Structure formats: C-alpha cells, structure tokens
Amino acid sequence: MSAKDRAGARAADPRQRRANAGSTILVTGILVVVSVYFLVPAYWIVVAATKTTEDLFTTNGFWFAPTTHLTENVTRVLTYDDGIFLRWFANSVLYAGIGGLVATLFAAAGGYALAKYAFRGREAVYGLVLGGVLVPATATALPLFLLFSELGLTNSYWSVLIPSVVSPFGLFLCRIYAAATVPDTVIEAARIDGAGEMRIFATLGLRAMVPAMVTVFLFQLVGIWNNYFLPLIMLADPDLYPLTLGLNNWYAQVERLPEFYELTTGGVLVSTVPLVAAMFVLQRFWRGGFTEGAVKE
C-alpha cells in the first residue's frame, strides 16, 4: 500500500474519527517511551564507537568523549588483519544473498506445485514440510554437521549454503499465496493456448507470487544473516566466517586485550548500520506474510 493509498484508507477509516487530544498525547507518549527502549542501545553503540577504550570506561556512556575517534576506530575495523572484517562482511552477503534467493525460488516452485496441481502424495508432502517448520533449526544443525563431516563438506562455503536454501516456512507461505492469487481459469486458458507447464509457472505463476516471494526472501535473508549456530559448528577457517562469527571472535579477546573493545564496538556499529537501514526501508514490504493471500487487502 502506498502512502497515498494509506492516507485515503485512513480518512475513510472509522478509527480515525473522534481521536481527542488527550488520548493522542497519552498513546503517542507511550509509543515514545517504548521507542526509547528499542533505540537507546543503538544510540549507545554509536557513541561508544567514537571512543577509545580508555574513554569507554571513564566517560559518561550516554555522551561523547571530548575527542572523537570514530574515523580511527572504523579504519582499524576495516584494516585489521588485512581487512578480515570486509571478508566476513562479503561472506555474510554471499551466504544470505545466494541462500535467500535460491530458497525463495525453490519455495515458490514447490508452493505453486502444491497449490495448483492435484496429485497423489500432495498432502503427504505438505504434511512433511509443515513438520519441518516446527523442527528447531539448531536440532538439525548438529546431525547435519555429523552428516556433512562424513561427506567431507564441513568447513566450506557449501556447508552453510546448502542448509540455507531450504525454507519450509517459505513453501508454506507460497502455497497459501499461490492458491489465493493464481486463478485456475487463467492457467487453463494458457494450456489451451498451448503453453507448457513450466512456461505457465515461469510467466503466470512467478509473476503473481512476487509479493509472497519478497516476504520469503526477506525472512530467509535475515534468518541466514543472523544465524550463528550453523556456521559456528560448520566452519573452522576464519576466512569463511560470516560477520556474526567474526565479531564474536574479536569480542572473545576483549578480556585479555583491551584494544579489542574499540574493534568490537566499531565492528558492531559498521555491521549493524546496513541491516538496520535495510529494516527501516524494508519493513513496508514485510506484511508478516502469514496473512498474505489468505485475506487480501
């Protein structure tokens, strides 16, 4: 929904009527107070990233130190150990980007198949996949490691990428969405016109499912980007680490080497800025997904 549509919807919305000044101040006041809770840690890390380790412990955490070291800190983050941080960042982009994209395509194809074809075994497949939604990812990670180590796949890009391209929840969403938005009559008409099944999927199906696919992609992207357990058990070589693992490596050294405080605060800031910015922009597209298709706006 665009901002304009939304304004229109709001004007017609009965909820908009009779909002008196008192309740506006009360409700907005509560929302402001709650937003402090969510924003203060982010503010703190911005302040902390401008400080030296010494200032970190001696100056007020809510305000900047007399001298600012943001550039120095960020430069050190980016250049430390021959720029390993940038490598971790690139790895995270690779895992989350490729994993998210492939997972979305697989889920869209599977969801479309389950929604638009009646075939033997359909419900069995669907039930199996739904069970997969409920299995904790970390419960499969450990046996996956044992399995991959027998296949010789551990400590490689594949060991993180392969499990990342499967999204049972994505398939579930795509099935609901395809059932609601791809009309059978249009598919029939395309068949009569002589289009092949794959062509119908690629042209009609995929196009209709774009909103659901955006949601699935975002879910998967964030899920992979934030993942820690899987890369932790799979990867031994720091060159393959995603950001989460790399930063944790730095953080684990602050006790012994206080200069790692600067690296860690700077690294936390640099690594959260892109994702937080993305969240601000992307939350518009993030309609929870669950209600997509089931109830159309």
Added chain:
Amino acid sequence: MKAQKAAPWLLLTPFLAFFTLAFLLPILYAVWQSFTRVRLSGLFGEDGATTSFAGFDNYAKALGNPEFTASIGRVLLFGAVQVPLMIALATVLALLLESASAKWPRFFRAAYFMPYGVPGVIATILWSFLYVPGLSPFLDLAESLGITVDVLGPSTVLWSIANIVTWTYTGYNTLIIVAQLKAIPGDLYEAARVDGAGPWQIARSIQLPLIRPALMLTVVFSIIGTLQIFAEPKILREVSPAINNDYTPNLAAYNSAFNYNEYNVAAAQAVLIALAAFVLSYAFLYLSNRKAGRR
C-alpha cells in the same frame, strides 16, 4: 495430460532434494545415532570403531545428567515468563499503533522492528556492554542513586537474557500482529461504532478475536525459539560466571558434541529438543483451539 502429471514433481524436486539433505536425513541420522553407541578399539581408537545398538542408554545418559535437566527447567521457566510478556507487549503496541490516537505510526513501527535486523550475536555483544559495571551508563546511573545491581549474577542473568530476546523480537511480533489488524474490514469497526462500542470494547470483542491466528503463530514461533536459545548465553558467558556449559539444552548438546565428543548423547539431546518443540507447539495449538471451540 502426461505433462500435467510430471509438472508438480518437477517443480517440487529442487525443494524436496535439499529438504531431504538438510532436514530429513539429519533428523533420521540423529535418531539413528541416538540409539547407537560407538566403541573405539585400541588406546586412541586407532584399531577402528565399532557401532552397536544402545537402546535408550543415550537418552538415559542425557536425562540422567542433572545439568541437562536443569537446563530444560531453565528454558521452560524462561518461556513461561518471557513469551507471554513479549506477546502481550507486542499486542498492546500493535493495537496502539493501529489506533486513531497514534501519531507517526510508521516511524514507531520501524523503530520497534529495527532490532530484528541486529543478529542475536551482535545484540548480545551490545547488551553485554550495557550489563558490565563500569561500562554501562545504566549501571553507573543506578550506582549514583545508591543502587547496586548485578544483572549478570546467578539469579538475574536469565532475565538479562530475556531482556535481549525481548528487545530483538518484540517489534517483529508487533509487525505480524499489525499485518493481521490491517486485514480487518473497515465496516466491522463501523458497525461496532453504530452499536456504541468504545475503543476498549472494539479491542476486546473485534480486534483480539480476529488477530488470534497471528497471535498463535507468534506464540508457536516463540516457543520454538525459546527451546533453541544458544547464542545469548554462549556469548554472555564471557562476562557472566553464572552461566555454565550446560546453561540451555542447546548449549548442553553443543557441549556434549564438541567438548566431550559424545556425539551419540548429543544426538539424543538434539532429538529431545525437537520432541519438546513438537509437544509444546501442538499442546499450545490444541489447548487454544479447544478453548476457542467452547466459546
């Protein structure tokens, strides 16, 4: 007609192939491993290993470890407190954001959702700085008021973890609930107003019942998430001696596998975690459906 028979399987094949590799096989493998034991021959296992059936020995070993059972109790306590609190907070925020009285709802929604983009590892590192005396402006502030709090002690650190989880996921759950609120047709509100319903009554008799699917989804996902808590305690261990190697079931399984090389016990623990997720999710869905049916 033939093409139409083959097409769904063709479309499903990529998904199912990787689903088998990344879900089915590991689960079957874990179950198999959890019922076997490996005996090494020779002093360092150099004469090879033999695998034999172990019955429920690995499960008995896992559940016989008081640290592991304590970790299960710990996450159950955590879930019983944190999940209802977080979902209640998310519901209230969603209702407020969608109410007529909220100014700048889009800004607030984005601000609440923002922490979801911060990986658990990084959120924990960030909060751990705010939990350490001398570094945390909050603890400094409390200190200057004459209050000394230890948020990393044995009785408090679990709730410090709960705070990190709440901070990360409340906005995400709010967004799911907001999406469902937006799907409520406008004429329902109109009708309620004509009947003279105020905002409280509208929330209670229209909005809350209609967002039930979203609430159930968020609760089930939160239950599954709670059982898997791993990154937060693992990283807070650096600053909190109150967290041991078996603080949560997942940490215990990790510990069995990688610190003790007891893969079979670790597999039994992984199976138990998955079973607990199933049982709790289904129990919740069953109970809430039964309650709804009676109404």
